[in-house]
Amino acid sequence: METDTTPHSPAPSERTGPLDGITVVEVANWVAAPSACAMMSDLGANVLKIEPLQGDAMRGMFRPAQSRRQGTIDTGFHLDNRGKRSVAISIDKSEGAGLVRRLVADADVFVTNLMPKRQVRFGLDPAAIHKVNARIVHATLTGYGTIGPDANRAGFDVTAFFGRGAVIESMATQGQDAPYPRPGQGDHIAGLSLLAAVLSALRLVERNGVGQVVNVSLFGTSVWTMSTDLSAVLVDGREPTKRDRRHMTSALANRYLCQDGRWILLNMPDAQWWVKFCEAISNVTLAEDPRFQTPKGRYDNMPELVDAVSEVLVQKTLSQWMGIFDRAGLIVGPAASLAELATDEQAAATDLFPTITVAGEGIRTVAVPFGIQGAHIAPRGAGPDVGQHTAEVLSALGLTSEEIGRLVDDRVILESANSAPV
Numbered sequence: 531m532e533t534d535t536t537p538h539s540p541a542p543s544e545r546t547g548p549l550d551g552i553t554v555v556e557v558a559n560w561v562a563a564p565s566a567c568a569m570m571s572d573l574g575a576n577v578l579k580i581e582p583l584q585g586d587a588m589r590g591m592f593r594p595a596q597s598r599r600q601g602t603i604d605t606g607f608h609l610d611n612r613g614k615r616s617v618a619i620s621i622d623k624s625e626g627a628g629l630v631r632r633l634v635a636d637a638d639v640f641v642t643n644l645m646p647k648r649q650v651r652f653g654l655d656p657a658a659i660h661k662v663n664a665r666i667v668h669a670t671l672t673g674y675g676t677i678g679p680d681a682n683r684a685g686f687d688v689t690a691f692f693g694r695g696a697v698i699e700s701m702a703t704q705g706q707d708a709p710y711p712r713p714g715q716g717d718h719i720a721g722l723s724l725l726a727a728v729l730s731a732l733r734l735v736e737r738n739g740v741g742q743v744v745n746v747s748l749f750g751t752s753v754w755t756m757s758t759d760l761s762a763v764l765v766d767g768r769e770p771t772k773r774d775r776r777h778m779t780s781a782l783a784n785r786y787l788c789q790d791g792r793w794i795l796l797n798m799p800d801a802q803w804w805v806k807f808c809e810a811i812s813n814v815t816l817a818e819d820p821r822f823q824t825p826k827g828r829y830d831n832m833p834e835l836v837d838a839v840s841e842v843l844v845q846k847t848l849s850q851w852m853g854i855f856d857r858a859g860l861i862v863g864p865a866a867s868l869a870e871l872a873t874d875e876q877a878a879a880t881d882l883f884p885t886i887t888v889a890g891e892g893i894r895t896v897a898v899p900f901g902i903q904g905a906h907i908a909p910r911g912a913g914p915d916v917g918q919h920t921a922e923v924l925s926a927l928g929l930t931s932e933e934i935g936r937l938v939d940d941r942v943i944l945e946s947a948n949s950a951p952v
Contacts (some may be wrong), residue, residue, distance in 0.1 A: 532871040533710075535808070543746050543837055545904060545905060545906035546574065546905065546906060547572075547573050547574020547575075547905060547906050548573045548574060548902060548907070549573040549575040549731070549758070549907050549909065550574035550575075551574075552570070552574070552575040552576070552638045552732070553575065553576045553578070553636065553637040553638050553639070553640060553642075554567055554570050554571075554575045554577045554578065554631050554637065554638065554639040554640070555578050555580065555630065555634050555639070555640050555641070555644040556577060556578065556579045556614070556641045557580045557621065557638045557641070557654060557798075558641055558642050558644075558645055558671070559581075559586045559587050559588055559643065559645060559684070560586075560587060560588050560717070561588060561642070561687070561713075561714045561717035561718070561721070562578070562609055562671050562687065562716075562718070562720045562721050562724070562748060562892065563641055563643040563645065563671040563721070564586070564588065564610040564611055564721075565598065565609075565610045565640065565717060565718050565721030565783040566641065566669075566721040566724035566725045566728070566837075567579070567611075567614065567641055568609070568610050568611060568612050568613065568614070568721075568900070569721065569722075569725050569898050570581070570725065570728070571612065571613035571614055571651060571909075572612075572613065572640070572897075572898050572907050572908060572909055572910065573801065573882075573898075573905075573907055574614075574906065574907075575638075575639075575839075577613065577614040577615065578615050578617055578633060578637075578662075578919075579611060579614040579615065579618075579914065580617050580618075580619050580621070580630055580633075580921060581616055581617070581755050581916055581917070582618070582619075582621075582622075583616050583618050583619075583620055583916075583941065583944040583948075584622060584916075584944070585618070585916035586607070586609075586611070586916075586942050587608050588606065588607050588610065589604060589916070590604055590607070591606065591607075592605075592713055593606075595861070596895070597891060597893070599652035599890075599891045601793055603888055603891075603893060604715075604913075605890060605895070606713070606891070607732035607913050608666050608886065608888060608895065608912050608913040609895055609896060609913075609914075610714075610721075611913035612886055612907055612909045612910070612911060612912055612913050612934055613894065613910030613911045613912075614913065615696060615914055615918070615919035615922070615923060616674075616915060616916055616917055616918045616919055616920070616925045616943075616946070617851050617915030617919055617924070617943075618788065618916050618918065618920050618943055618944035618946070619632070619920075619942065619943050620850075620941060620943070621652050621654070622652075623940075623941075623942050625937070625940075625942050626942045626943070627652045627653050627654065629924070629927075629937075630652075631653060631654070631658070631659070631662050632662075632927055633923070633927065634659055634662055634663055634666060635662045635663050636663075637663065637666060638665075638666060638732065639666065639667045639669060639732070640654075640659055640663075640666055640667070640668050640669065641669045641670075641671070641724070641871060642654060642669070642670055643670075643671045643672065643730070644670070644671070645671075645672060645681070645682045645683075645684070646672075646676050646681050646682060647682045649670070654667040654904075656743045659889075660741050663739050663741065664740070665735055665739060665740070666735075666741050667728055667731040667732055667735060667741065667742045667743075667744060667747075668742070668743050669727065669728050669731070669740065669743075669746070670744065670745050670746070671689045671720060671721075671746045671747070671748075672685075672725050672744075672745070672746075672748070672750050673685020673686070673689070673690040673749060674690055674694070674747050674748075674749045675745060675747045675749065675750060675850075676745045676747075676827040680749075685719075685748060685749070686748075687711070687717045687720070687748050688710075688711060688716075688717065689714030690716075690747070690748035690749045690752070691715075691716030691717075691719070691720065691748040691749065691752040692711050692715075692716055693750025694749055694752070695748070695749055695753055695755070695756060695795035696752070696756055696760075697711075697716075697752060697755065697756060697908070698724060700756065700759065700770070700772075702772075703774055703854045703910075704772050704774070712840070716748055716751070716752060717748070718756060719751055720746060720747070720748050722899075723746045723751045723754075724744070725797065727744045727745075727746055728744055731744050732765050732908050743852075751798065757935070762799060769887040771868040775836060776832065776833040776834065776836045776837065777833065778832060779829065779832075779834055780798075780799075780800040780819065780829075781796075781800070781828060781832065781836050781839050782797075782798040782800050782803055782804065782807060783796065783797050783798065783800075784796055784857065785840075785865065786839060786840055786843040786844070787840065787843070787844055788843060788844060788846060788847050788850075788851060788852075789845060789846055789847045790842055790847040790848055790849075792807065792847070792848035792864065792865065793848070793864075793865035794851050794852070794862055794863075794864060794865070795862060795863045795864070795865060796847055796860075796861070797862070797863075797871075798861045798862050800825050800828060801825045803860065803861075804822075804828070805817070806823075806858060806859075806860065807860060809858070809859075810854055810855055810858035810860060811842050811854070813842055816839070819838075821834065821835070822835055822838075823866060827866055838941075848864055852864060856918045866926070868877075872894075881897060881901075882896065882897050882899075883895070883896065883897065884897050885907055886909045886912045887909060887911070889911060892926060893940040895909060897909075907937070914946075915946045916944065916946055917943070917944040917945050917946040918933075918946040920943050920944060920945050920946070921934055921945050924937075924943070
């Protein structure tokens with residue numbers, strides 16, 4: 531009798547999150563650091579989001595989605611704050627900062643995007659936090675790092691990641707407008723960097739029992755993102771050549787306009803794929819042209835070759851070419867729109883769009899970009915209202931209802947109208 535050696539895949543009710551039992555205290559706003567904490571929540575962590583009384587500046591910042599049932603939905607905030615509990619505390623007041631330190635005393639991870647000088651001002655710097663919890667991971671995400679001349683320089687991903695990190699300048703085509711990034715792109719890459727650093731630090735705490743200090747910056751993350759080009763520049767100091775479509779190093783590593791105004795992207799090693807490409811487009815003239823017989827000939831005559839390929843590919847639609855090239859086994863892809871991405875069959879098949887419930891309505895959001903077989907990694911709920919869990923969390927900390935009421939009156943904390951009963 532054969533034995534089934536297939537790994538057991540637990541039912542959803544049996545699965546646990548990799549960070550079950552971990553408590554994270556977040557004092558951060560906008561996108562980058564909160565996105566890392568949202569992923570920790572997806573992994574099972576209990577995330578306490580400490581917000582100012584007016585709420586995270588991210589609330590209502592970006593275009594709201596239009597829902598048939600609920601009207602507008604702040605999808606951007608829910609994306610980066612899903613599954614968290616909101617505790618509204620004014621850390622500008624000493625009593626408020628003291629409450630945060632009390633919450634940190636029983637936590638495993640403290641995440642902030644406060645600049646170093648502000649951390650010291652509020653008593654939330656690594657030294658102060660480790661005085662109340664010697665085993666905690668103190669994680670900071672900044673624009674430019676926690677040391678150096680720009681340690682206290684404010685920066686968003688547009689300036690610190692895309693700008694100072696050379697992404698925009700490297701992508702700009704000579705004589706054309708520099709591209710401007712869409713919201714959150716650099717932030718979410720930095721959030722992944724912060725998640726990796728925190729998970730590594732938790733392993734160190736587990737191993738040696740000593741609290742850790744984690745530093746991630748938008749600037750440093752961008753430097754790593756650009757490192758393929760940058761590694762050469764570090765040696766010889768030469769900027770990589772900027773090439774327009776007609777002067778690429780390979781006609782098969784380029785983009786082409788199709789009949790319907792859509793773009794198709796090719797990315798294949800020239801010498802290995804040229805003959806197969808010509809067969810797929812059924813163009814004998816191009817295949818037999820003496821100028822294009824060798825890799826060197828194709829490189830030396832690149833403008834003419836790109837023009838010739840362009841004349842062929844503009845004769846069919848993107849969908850037609852995708853079918854032809856897929857059947858030929860070529861490495862191509864569409865320049866898809868976001869609306870197309872939202873209905874992508876492969877994205878659906880790999881569960882990239884899980885559902886969360888917002889005000890009684892199920893809406894799709896975006897999953898973390900990784901999975902662990904047998905583990906439960908998924909959004910644990912929508913983003914909270916401002917101060918929704920203030921009373922609940924502070925009561926668990928030992929504060930009486932009278933003390934909570936006084937703190938509300940003194941504008942040290944805020945209770946949401948949707949707060950859970952104490």
